[in-house]
Amino acid sequence: MKTPIYDFLENYSRSDTLRLHMPGHKGKAPAPLKAFECDITEISGADSLFEASGIIEESEKNTSRLYHTVRTCYSTGGSTLCIQTMLALMKQENRTVIAVRNVHRSFLAACALLDIQPLWLFPDYSGGILSGGFPYDKAEEMLKQHRNACIYLTSPDYLGKTADIGGISKLCHRYNAVLLVDNAHGAHTVAMGTHPSQLGADICCDSAHKMLPALTGGAYLHIMNPAYADRAKAAMSLFGSTSPSYLIMASLDLCAGYIAERLEDDVKRAVCALDALRKRISGRYEVYSGEPFHLTLLCDGKDLADQLRSFGIECEYADSGCIVLLFSPMNTPEEIERTADILMKCAPKPPVCSGKISFLQPETALKVREAVLSDYEEIPVEESEGRICAGVNVPCPPAVPVAASGEIIDKNCIKIFKRYGILTVNVVK
Template sequence: MAPARENPFTFLEVLEQHVREHRVSFHVPGHHNGTVVDDRLPDAFAKVMPYDLTELAHLDDLHDASGIIEQAECALGKLYESKSKWLVNGSTVGNWSMLAATVKRGERVYVQRNSHKSIWNAIEWLGLKPVLLTPTIERGTGIPTVVTLDTIKQAIQEFPGGRAVMLTSPTYYGDMADIRTISDYLTLLDIPLLVDEAHGAHLIHPQLPRRSAIFEGASAVVQSAHKTLPALTMGAWVHYKDNIDEARLKHALASFQTSSPSYLIMASLDYARSYLERLTDEEWSAIQKSHAQFVLELKRAGFVVKVGDDFTKVTILTYPKNGLIFSQHLASIGIDIELAAVDHVLFCLPLREIEKQEIEHWIK
C-alpha cells in the first residue's frame, strides 16, 4: 500500500481550491457550480452546491482512483491497518460487495439470523445459499446479542462447504462478538470472516476493551462512517485483508455503487477519518467518562439501563411502561432518539463529550 500523505485534509483542500478558482462549469451536475439557482434556495444549500462536483481530471475518480482519492483511501487504510475503500451508497453496498467477492452463485454462506436486510437482499439476488446462525438471546431483555463460536462450529459441521461467515458486530444495541476467537478458528479452515460493522467505525482506540473486527482478524469489515462518525448520510467504507479477492471486490463495488459518486459524501468521509485520527488519548478518556456519567445520571433518575460492549449505545428498558409513548414524550421536549420499541428505547451517543444541558432539563 502506498504511504499516505501527511496532510489529512488533502481531498478537502483540493475541493476548496477548486471552488476558490471560480471555474466555469460546462459539465454535470446541472447546477453548474451552484450558478443555476434562484432566491428560493436556502442560503445553506447555495453555499454547499459549488462543492458538489464530478470526476474532473484533478478531482480523481472513485472507481479508478489514482490521485487525491487514492491518497485519502491509503490514509484510511493506514489508520485501520488494512486496505480500505470509500463507499457512497452506505454499508449496504459494502455488504453486497463483501459477499460477491467471496461467495459465488449457488454456494453456501453462514450468516447471522438477524442480519441487516441489505445482507438478505444480497443473498437473494446473488443466488447464495444461507446457513442460519442464531445469536444468543439476552436474559431479562429478550434482545438478540451475538453469535458464539460454538454455534458457528455446529453449523459448519452440519452444513460443510460454506465459503464465508457473515456476522454483525457490534449489534444495533452495542453487543460485540468474540471476533478474535472466531477468526482464529475460521483461519484454520480457510473460511473468510465478513463483518457488518456498520455501527462500529469509531471502535479504533487501542485502550478500548473491544475494538473493530478489522484489528481482530476479520477478513473484511464494512462500516457506516455516517452512523458514529461525523460523515454525511450514506458515507461508509470497507476494510479488507489479503485473503479477500481484491479484483472481485473492486468489480462488485464498481457494479453496485453509483457511477456518479457524491463529492460531498466523499469529502465528509475524509473529514470523518481525520476527526477520528486527531482525537487524543485525553479526549478519548473524556468522552468515555462523559458517557459513563450520562449512564450514571440515568440510573440515579430510576431508569433501568443496558450498555453493551460499545460505550456509545445505551438502552433504557421501559417495561412495564411503553417505550413508544416515552419516545413521544422525549420528542415533545426536543429530544430525538435512535429507536423506540414497546419495552425499550435506544440512544446513540455522539463521539464527543455530552454537555450538561443535553440531559439536565429532562432527566430529572
C-alpha cells in the same frame, strides 16, 4: 412550488434538538464543506471511485493506515453497498454464507440480488430480534459441515451489543472460513482498539456516517485479508452508482483528518461523560450493557421517546420494549450531561411486552431470491399464517427481518410481528 423536504430540514436544523440519532456528525461540520460548489463529477484530476488512482486513492490510503487495513475502499452508498460487495466476493468463491440471524435488511436484499441462500445461525436471543449472543457450538458444527464457508455477523448490533470478534475469527480461521463483519455501527471503535480490523476479521464495513462526522451515505469497506484487496473495487462497481457523490467522498476525506487528530481524545471525553451518565441514571433505568455510545434503556421506549421529545431530544430508535439513544464522539460532555438531567426528569414506564421471545427457524419454502422476485400481495399479519414471506417487510429502523424472504410465516412470527408493531406483511401470491 412547496418545498416540503427542504422546509423540514430547515426547521429541524434551526431547532435546538439534541440529535441522539444518526448521522454521527450531529449536525456539526468538522470542517466547512460548500454543498453546491464542491459537488462535481469525474472531471480531469478528480479521479474515479471505482478505478481510483489519484486523489481518491490517496485519501483511501490515508484512511486505510488509520484502520490498519490492507485496503480501505470508500463507499458513497453506505454500508449497504459494502455488504453487497462483501457478498459478491464470497459468491465469486462459491462460499456458503452462514449468517447470524439479526442481520440488517440490506444483507437479505444483497442475497436476493446475488442469488445467495444463507444458512442461519440463530443467536441466543435476549428478549428480542435485535440482539443476542453468538452460538459457538452451532457455528462450529456448521463450519465442519461446510468446508468452503464464511460467517457473517453484525457487531455492534442495533442495541450496541458487541460480539467476541477475536474468538469468532479464530474459530473461522481454524476451518478456513472467512469472517465478514457488519460493523455499520462501529466506525469509531478503532479509537478503543475494538474495531474488527484490530481483532481478526477478514472484511468489514463501517457506516462512517453513523458514528463519525461524515455525510449520510459515507462508508468504508475495510479489507484485512489480502486475497480480496484487488477484487473489491470491481465487485463494488457492480452495485454502485456511476455518479458517486464527491461531497460524500470529501466528507470521508475530512473524516480521516478528524480520526487522526481528534477521535481518540473525543472518544475518551465522551466515554467518561457517558460512564457518569450511566451511573447517575442507574437507579431509575434498566440499562442494557453494550458498546458505550449506544445507550439502550429497557422500558416502554415509545413512551420515553415522546417524553424526551418534549424536552428537545430526538432518539435513534424506540419500540415498546426499549429505546436507543445514539451518541457519537461529536457529542460534547455538556450534551451528555444535559441528556442525564433530562433522563432524570422523565419517568420511564415498564416495557409493554417484556419476556423472552423464543425465536425458532421458520420452515423455508423458497430461496430468498425467488421469494423477493415473485409477485406478492400485502395482507394483514393476522391472516399470514402459512403464507410465504416475500420482500423484506420490516420497520426501518431497526430493519431486522422477523421472517426472512422465502420462509413460511408461523404463529411465532406473527407474535413477533405484532410485538414490533408490524401490521401487514408482503407474501408471495
